[in-house]
Structure formats: structure tokens, C-alpha cells
Amino acid sequence: MNPRTPLLAAGLALGLVHAAQPGGAAPQLMSAPVAIATPQDGAGLVARLTALDARAGLTTDYGFRLGSQHPGVVGQKITRAQHTYKNLRVFGSEAVVVTNAAGDIVSVSSADRRPGLAPQASAPGGIVAPAAATPPADLTPALSGDEAIALAVQNVAPGASHRWPASAELLIYPVMQTVRTAAAVNQPAAQLNALDLEEVVQRYELAYLVQLRLARDGKVIYYDVVVDARSGAIIAKWPALQTVIGSGHSQYNGKVPISTSATAGGFQMRDPARGSGGKFGAMAITNANHSSPNNPDPGAVYSHTGNTWGDGQQYNGGSTTDANGQTAAVNALWGLMNTYDAHKNVLGWQALDGNNTATYIAAHVGTAYDNAFYDDSCKCMYIGDGNSFTSLGAIDVIGHEMSHGVTAATADLIYAGESGGLNESHSDIGGEMVEAYARAGGTGAQLPATGNDWMMGKEISRSGQPLRWMHKPSKDGNSPDAWSADLKNLDVHYSSGPNNRMFYFLSQGSKADPASEYHSPYLTRAPLAMTGIGNDKAYRIWFKALTTKFTAATNYADARGKVLQAAQELYGAGAPEAIAVQRAYAAINVGADIDEAGDGGGGGGEAVERVRNGGFEDGVSGWSGSTGVIGAHSGQAPYEGARVAWLGGNGRRGSETLTQQVQIPAGATSAQLSFALHLDTAETSNTVYDTLTVSLRPASGAAATLAIYTNLTPAAGYQLRSFDLLAYRGQSVTLSFAMREDRSKQTSFVLDKVSLLTK
The missing domain is CATH 2.60.120.260 (Galactose-binding domain-like)
Known part of the structure; x- marks a missing residue:
């Protein structure tokens, strides 16, 4: 030797890998905007990933296709490399590649669903070696992409018009099945923990992923549909519309400072200090002026002769440009400014994509329209004036919708099943953290410990009842408080509930009293009331996991492991923050509870x-x-x-x-x-x-x-x-x-x- x-340099790692930081180390910020790889750089990265596959004995049938690129922590860049098999993308299979400033690979975290590599299903309750499910023998489609689109439209919304052009991507679609781990084969169903189950491949289908962005009868209808490329059968489908469901004078926040630009005739709601490029060259608020939700036109950037805007009152149905009509725009601009500032000043993350690309919000969509939604096709947000609700421009609603943009630019969590619940949960978490930051004045490099109400959409509710309660999701009558095997079958706005509760406990802690809404029966170790770590640390941990570790198919069990990794990297393997992550997930039946004190988190037991x-x-x-x-x-x-x-x-x-x-x-x-x-x-x-x-x-x-x-x-x-x-x-x-x-x-x-x- x-x-x-x-x-x-740092070592290359594939899988669940991290280098623990000292417990007292300062939290890492996210990097500044990153340069998109040149074709030569991209080819070099693919070559290195392919070399790793070759060392593992994989043939040239396996490859990579580079997807999004965005900042990691300071000095690092994240590239999402989609797995391919015989030049076709394998849906839900990808590698999150971390590189340093020199372009060297630091780590690779994968969700591998490729034929011959992913865990496969066998008899109920078990997993067998990866040869059980094979790719389709014939990778030649019997249908064209246009035919697949027509079949998808007929299934989802016959007669609807295309708001954005539909797309049909030919790919290999792994049909997944949930099985028990070997240790849980004989366990009663009611006692199952999220870590007792695994998602495995049952079979592979040659399919088209059809993305429909439709409109009909005054409603936008966004769906992703998986169409069998041989038979035309619908294999799977899920909604793709990321929606909240259901000095200026702001309706919800009193007199607030807003950043505008001077023009020859006065001022406009265009803020070049927050983002660049995009449709309007800067962050902006536009007047959709009742443009139909069927196909909303964002309209022009709001303008005014003076620089005092709005009257602070609910829109009365009249002019969208007078003081009353401007109030919805004030709501939107203040919310968007605080969303940008909270992420940049606290985390170092710039705009939605981390690369400082400007976005915009269009106010006054439709007439008495009870919705607000984020549209990744334009990377923008639309806000209705409300009917059952008041104007949907409250600070947490804007933070929620804009957080969908962060997810779309990073993990791009599939908007169905458990991953869809995590997608929605991130937006609820983001909305609450933006609210906390804004209520404390919208300045500073830390998230305040208080200020948000932990209730999503309370301000827009005419009844005073919020859309969702973070601390006790089941209060809405639909959302569960904890993980169960049925979670993946719920609407994503309900399957988000357990993770919302996890984050509340991580930040604020729990109560020991079983009669309390803040109690979890899954916390059985000492103390029964877990200790929270505060908004700032909790969000740093969560955000790092989402943006640098999650893959599109991440479920609750996977999220626990990756959030724990993020906590250990930021604060140390045995740090209270890492212990809190384990307890917060245990509180929602994902992983086992541990004691808080002693021996790196073991406490009462040695x-x-x-x-x-x-x-x-x-x-x-x-x-x-x-x-x-x-x-x-x-x-x-x-x-x-x-x-x-x-x-x-x-x-x-x-x-x-x-x-x-x-x-x-x-x-x-x-x-x-x-x-x-x-x-x-x-x-x-x-x-x-x-x-x-x-x-x-x-x-x-x-x-x-x-x-x-x-x-x-x-x-x-x-x-x-x-x-x-x-x-x-x-x-x-x-x-x-x-x-x-x-x-x-x-x-x-x-x-x-x-x-x-x-x-």
C-alpha cells in the first residue's frame, strides 16, 4: 500500500449518505443561482454516472437524461438525472446528483425503479430478487402520441379545450405495489408503521405520460394521465392543478410597504429587485380583469398615477383598477415580496427555482372565483376574488402557492399518493413560514419563532374556519393525523395532513395530555411531550431535504430518512435537532419513538x-x-x-x-x-x-x-x-x-x- x-474534496456516495456537521456549526445557506450545464459539461456528468453503472455491471441499455438544475447548499449544485432504459425514461426513477464548484460529484441519491434493479413484488408479504418483473418485450408503441392525447381527453374531460398544448411522452411505467417487509409479514394491519411497508414494482408497461392542461365550463382541468401505448387503456391518472382549494392598503395586513417601479406616467407593480427575466422581466402583479378561468389572460402589470394603492377592503365587484380593485393586487404583491425575502434572506434561495427567475401573480381572475392556483406552465399564480371565500390573496395562501413553484423546480413530487401529500404539505409549511416572516416585519436572516397561526387559509374564510389545521389535521373531517396504509388513496390535500402535523411537532413540540389536540399517542418514550426546535431550524431541515434529497417518488418513509439526513448534516448525528426529527415522524406513525436525552438520543435506555x-x-x-x-x-x-x-x-x-x-x-x-x-x-x-x-x-x-x-x-x-x-x-x-x-x-x-x- x-x-x-x-x-x-469530498467523497462520492450513492444512497443514504452524509457527512455529519458539528452540533454547533452554523446552518448552511443555499447557493446563489447556478449556471445551467453546457452540453459538454452535461455529457461529462452523464459519462461519470454511466461509469458508475458500468462498474456495477449494468449494460448500455441503462442510461441517464439530465433534468432540472438548481442550487444546493453553498458551493454545491443539484442536477436531477432521470433514469432511462433503452433510451426511454423510467417514470419515477431518478438520481439526485450533488456536485461541487469544480463539477466533481459529491453524492448521488437515487430512487431506482429501473428493470432488473428495482425491488420486485412476489407473493403477498414478501420481496424477491429483481428478476421477477421484466420490461415490455416490444418497445414499439401501437398508438401515436396524438392518439394517446385524444384518449386521455376523452377519459378526463370530453369537449374541453386545451389551455396549454398537451404533451405525450413515451416511457416505461413501473406499476407499483405495496408489500410488507419481512419483519412485518405477520403484524396486524392496525399496528403497521410506515417503515413496515415497501413500494415495489409489480410490472412494467410501455406507456405515454399525457399532460393535459384543459379548460371547460369556467374551470381549469389539469391532469396527468398514463395511457398504455399498446392497448390505449388508462393505467393511471391524477389531478395536476396545484391549488389551495378552496405603501399599500392590504385587506388582511393593514398598511404595508410594497416595492413598485416608477414609469413615465406614475408607478407600476413591478419589482426588479426580486427576480429577473420571466414574462415581465421582474416580479410583477397583473390585472386579469375577470378573464375567464377557462383560459385566464394575466393582463397588463398594474399601474397607477400615484404610489399609494388600495383601500384595504374586500373587492366589491366594481372597477379592478380603482382603489378598491387595487387591494387584491396589494395583497398579492406584499405576499410575493415576503415569499421571496423569507427564502432569500433566511435560506439563500432566490425566487421559486433558486436561480432568481422572476414570477408574477394575476389578480381578479374570473368573477367571484373561489380559487387560487399555481400554474407551472407559466410559473405564475392566479387569484380569484372569492364568493364563499374572500379574496384569495392572504399571505399564507400566496406562500402556499408559490411553494408549489419551489417543489416543481426541485423534487417535482408526483402529485398523487403519498408523494402528492408531501407536495401539498410543503406548500402548507411554506405558507406558514412565509406568514411568520411577514408578521415579524419581513426582515432578518432567521424565521421568527411565532407569528403564524398554523391554520391554512383562515383569513380567506367567511366562516372563520380554516381550510386545514396543521397541529390537528383531522379537525377538517377528512385529513388523518397519522400515517396508515390507506394514506396513498386519499386526495393529496388530505394525505398532506400527517406531514403537516409532523412539522408542527418538529417546530413547536407536543403535549403529554391525551385529551389535548397537541398530543400524539405514538409518542411513548421520555418525555411524552416532545420538545420542538422552532420554526427556523425546522424549516432549514425540511427545505434542505426537499430540495437536495427528495426524488419525485419520495413517500413518507423515504421522507423521514432524508429529513433525518438533512438534520444530521446541519446539526450533527446525535444533535437534539436530529432527535426531534425522529420523534416528530414517530408522532405520525413513521418510524419508532426514541427518548430525547442521553447517549445521542437514546435517553432512558442505554x-x-x-x-x-x-x-x-x-x-x-x-x-x-x-x-x-x-x-x-x-x-x-x-x-x-x-x-x-x-x-x-x-x-x-x-x-x-x-x-x-x-x-x-x-x-x-x-x-x-x-x-x-x-x-x-x-x-x-x-x-x-x-x-x-x-x-x-x-x-x-x-x-x-x-x-x-x-x-x-x-x-x-x-x-x-x-x-x-x-x-x-x-x-x-x-x-x-x-x-x-x-x-x-x-x-x-x-x-x-x-x-x-x-x-
Whole structure:
């Protein structure tokens, strides 16, 4: 083994990977707008991803198609790479690729539904190896895209007109099935936790994804429809309209400062300080002037001879340009300004897409129109004057709709099932956080701890009853308070409920009294009343998970793991913030509860170390495989103690593996795997040559890859890596570190302090 001088970078990781930050570290901000990759840069990134696939034995049938690109945390960029099979996109299958300022891959988090790779369904209650479901043998469609569109329109809204041109994308559609994990096969249905179930592929279909943006009878009808490309049958469909359902003088906020632009004839509601480009070259409010909701025309930017706007009263049905008609525009502009400022000043996120692209809101859509909605086709928002409601321009409603724009530009959560509920929940969360920021004056680099009412749409309600209660979603009569296996079958405005409650508990905490609306029966550890971490920390954690970790198909169980990763990256693996995430999700039946105090979050119960000799101080004891890599090596300093496991560093073709079998108790409420890894290399090209694969193999079933580290991005010093293994409770698993090195130029993967703590 050849000692090398460490190079400055971070390790490449595939899967649930992060480097823990010290508990006192300042929260990371999001990066400034990023440059969209040139064709050459994009091709280079695809080549590196393809090289990783090739190292895993995948053929050229598998590929990548680059999607959206947006900022990550400071110094990083996020690229969403869609998985393809024989040049067709696999729906819901993608990789979230994090690169640094030099363009090096830092990490890749995947939702892999590709044929031959995704978990497949077999008999009820079990999962078999990935050969069970195969792609369609014939990838030639029997229908044209236009025929698929016609069938979709006939199914959704016959006779409707196209507000935006329809599209039909030929792709491979995985038909998913929910199955129980091995540990939960015999568990009563009422006792199932979100982590007891898995989404697996039942079969693949060649299909068209038809996106319809229709209008009929004064209503916009947006649907995504999956049409069988061979038979024309409708495989799936879901609504795609992201809606709230149901100095200026603002109707809801009194006299407020608004940012306008001077013109030759006076002023207009156009704010060039917040965003650039877009339809109007800057953030703007327009007058739709009762344009039909069938096909609303945003109209012109609001203008006025003076710079005092509105009368603060509900619109009376008269002129849309006099003082009373201007009030809806004041509501909209103040709301949009605070949405922009809250995200930029607190998080560093600029506009909806993070790249500072300007948006606009069109006021006075329709006549007595009871809706407000975000339209990603124009990346804008439309506001009605209300009938059963008052004007739909309240601050939380605007924050809600604009947050749909953030989701569309980042995770783009599929607007159906559990992912659709998370999509809606992010908008409710965003609306509440914007409200808190605005009520405190709309300035500062932190979200205030108070100021929002935790009720979505209360101000626009003529009855005083909000649309949704964040702390107790079931108060609306439709939304559940906790996860259940039926959650995916609900309308997304109701399946958002449990995650809304999770966020409330994460921020504000819960109550121990079972009679309280703020109590969760799923919190059974000490203390029964969990402690919240406040709006600011809660939203930083949530926002980072959404924008840099979630994939389009993320469900509640996946969200828990990724929100926990974000908390651990920001505040540390054993930090109170990370503990609060676990408790907040446990409060809605997603994961098990843990105690708040002591031993990194275990509290009343002692943490038990499941890895034997994880620091290698007892030589090879506990380890199997290439145990000759363990020792005190002069060329590599340990993370702690005197010994390490130095895999690689040989500069010649070879492989080395260390394994250890560990048991995760069935009653575990926490299972955290962690290790310290140092990586240095003599390789200089952008090609993957040397890899370290970290995996788990259960006693039965296929191995699961936790992470792959490569020569592409070495690191100065040790990086702490951490994984949540609670999903493996009740199982004996083999932990494996497997190194492969090519024929020349060494790469060293140096391990220390391997630990699996369970509670």
C-alpha cells in the first residue's frame, strides 16, 4: 500500500449518505443561482454516472437524461438525472446528483425503479430478487402520441379545450405495489408503521405520460394521465392543478410597504429587485380583469398615477383598477415580496427555482372565483376574488402557492399518493413560514419563532374556519393525523395532513395530555411531550431535504430518512435537532419513538454497540475477509486510537473486503450506523477507476447498497458517514466494505470507528 498526500474534496456516495456537521456549526445557506450545464459539461456528468453503472455491471441499455438544475447548499449544485432504459425514461426513477464548484460529484441519491434493479413484488408479504418483473418485450408503441392525447381527453374531460398544448411522452411505467417487509409479514394491519411497508414494482408497461392542461365550463382541468401505448387503456391518472382549494392598503395586513417601479406616467407593480427575466422581466402583479378561468389572460402589470394603492377592503365587484380593485393586487404583491425575502434572506434561495427567475401573480381572475392556483406552465399564480371565500390573496395562501413553484423546480413530487401529500404539505409549511416572516416585519436572516397561526387559509374564510389545521389535521373531517396504509388513496390535500402535523411537532413540540389536540399517542418514550426546535431550524431541515434529497417518488418513509439526513448534516448525528426529527415522524406513525436525552438520543435506555472492534484496536477480532488491511500503518493516520483498516492503496488490480455480521433487535427504536472514512488517490482523470461499496446483506434476500465511494473526489482528512438502519430491525445482517482497484494509480479508502448503535 502506497501512502499518498491527501487531496481536498469530498467523497462520492450513492444512497443514504452524509457527512455529519458539528452540533454547533452554523446552518448552511443555499447557493446563489447556478449556471445551467453546457452540453459538454452535461455529457461529462452523464459519462461519470454511466461509469458508475458500468462498474456495477449494468449494460448500455441503462442510461441517464439530465433534468432540472438548481442550487444546493453553498458551493454545491443539484442536477436531477432521470433514469432511462433503452433510451426511454423510467417514470419515477431518478438520481439526485450533488456536485461541487469544480463539477466533481459529491453524492448521488437515487430512487431506482429501473428493470432488473428495482425491488420486485412476489407473493403477498414478501420481496424477491429483481428478476421477477421484466420490461415490455416490444418497445414499439401501437398508438401515436396524438392518439394517446385524444384518449386521455376523452377519459378526463370530453369537449374541453386545451389551455396549454398537451404533451405525450413515451416511457416505461413501473406499476407499483405495496408489500410488507419481512419483519412485518405477520403484524396486524392496525399496528403497521410506515417503515413496515415497501413500494415495489409489480410490472412494467410501455406507456405515454399525457399532460393535459384543459379548460371547460369556467374551470381549469389539469391532469396527468398514463395511457398504455399498446392497448390505449388508462393505467393511471391524477389531478395536476396545484391549488389551495378552496405603501399599500392590504385587506388582511393593514398598511404595508410594497416595492413598485416608477414609469413615465406614475408607478407600476413591478419589482426588479426580486427576480429577473420571466414574462415581465421582474416580479410583477397583473390585472386579469375577470378573464375567464377557462383560459385566464394575466393582463397588463398594474399601474397607477400615484404610489399609494388600495383601500384595504374586500373587492366589491366594481372597477379592478380603482382603489378598491387595487387591494387584491396589494395583497398579492406584499405576499410575493415576503415569499421571496423569507427564502432569500433566511435560506439563500432566490425566487421559486433558486436561480432568481422572476414570477408574477394575476389578480381578479374570473368573477367571484373561489380559487387560487399555481400554474407551472407559466410559473405564475392566479387569484380569484372569492364568493364563499374572500379574496384569495392572504399571505399564507400566496406562500402556499408559490411553494408549489419551489417543489416543481426541485423534487417535482408526483402529485398523487403519498408523494402528492408531501407536495401539498410543503406548500402548507411554506405558507406558514412565509406568514411568520411577514408578521415579524419581513426582515432578518432567521424565521421568527411565532407569528403564524398554523391554520391554512383562515383569513380567506367567511366562516372563520380554516381550510386545514396543521397541529390537528383531522379537525377538517377528512385529513388523518397519522400515517396508515390507506394514506396513498386519499386526495393529496388530505394525505398532506400527517406531514403537516409532523412539522408542527418538529417546530413547536407536543403535549403529554391525551385529551389535548397537541398530543400524539405514538409518542411513548421520555418525555411524552416532545420538545420542538422552532420554526427556523425546522424549516432549514425540511427545505434542505426537499430540495437536495427528495426524488419525485419520495413517500413518507423515504421522507423521514432524508429529513433525518438533512438534520444530521446541519446539526450533527446525535444533535437534539436530529432527535426531534425522529420523534416528530414517530408522532405520525413513521418510524419508532426514541427518548430525547442521553447517549445521542437514546435517553432512558442505554445505547448498545452492535459492531465488535469497530475501531480495529483489537486487531482482526470480529472481522472477516481481507483482514490483512487492518493494522497500524505509518502511511495513514487513524481517526482515533492507533489502528485503521486501509483498503486499496495498492496501485494494481485487486479487491479487498471486510465483513461483520450484526444483529438489530426487533424492539429497536433507533439503529444508527456510522464510520469515519478518509479517501486519497493518485488518479487524475474524471473516470471512475477505484470504488469502495458499503452494503448490507440480510440473512435472506438481496443485498442493499448503502453507499459507493470512488476515486473521483478524494477528501482531506476523515469524513463522518452516517446511516439510519431502523428498517432492518429484527434482522441479522452482514455489513460489508468491498474495495475494487484497477491496474494502476492507487486510491486509498481508510476506515476507522465503525459503529452501529441501537436503542
